[in-house]
Amino acid sequence: MQGPDVTWYLVVSALLFSIGTLGVLLRRSPLIVLLSLEIMLNSANLALISFSRLHGDHDGQIFALAVMAVAASEVVVGLGLIVAVARRKLILDVDRFRVLRG
């Protein structure tokens, strides 16, 4: 196989997952938290695809595509919630979203 070893793909995946975790834990804006969640999901996708290549099996790639669809749905609903909150002129801060009551 051309290109780097599978190990390096996994290391990049771990790095992306840690960056996503850091973003979710540190940032307070719900937009940035959603973006960090996307980074974490994509690192899982990278691991799935590299393992799929390692085993020569297609199932991992199919699973990664399903994960992408779920991520897209999650972003649609999350961004809809953020826009709905912003339209009510509330403060966009994760720590203040204690209840989902108008």
Added chain:
Amino acid sequence: MLVYAGAVMVMFLFVIAYLGGRADTPFEGGPSWVSFGAVLAATALLVEIVVVIGLKAGDLLTDEAEVEAAFGSPGEIGRFFLTDHLLAFEITSIVLLIAAVGGVILGTKTRAEEELDARA
């Protein structure tokens, strides 16, 4: 892939533009132990995964399967989606449909919001 690049990233750009400067709550620093704990947790996670990869899986990751050139090509993946993984394909389509409907419902104005706008 198309769904991802098209929908997700364009949606993010649109919402960031829509919310403008209000979107990013300034980083208030907060209690320092919170950010310290967050950095510690993320670093521990990274170190743990890398150590596990390095120590436990070193031999298993070297013997790679031999695959033909068509492995992972779009045509191949599409064929697998429509034969072996048809159920996953259909469930994915239903999930995307429900998400689209939910996005529209969340995006429409409710009566309470219209009253809020009328008062303002």
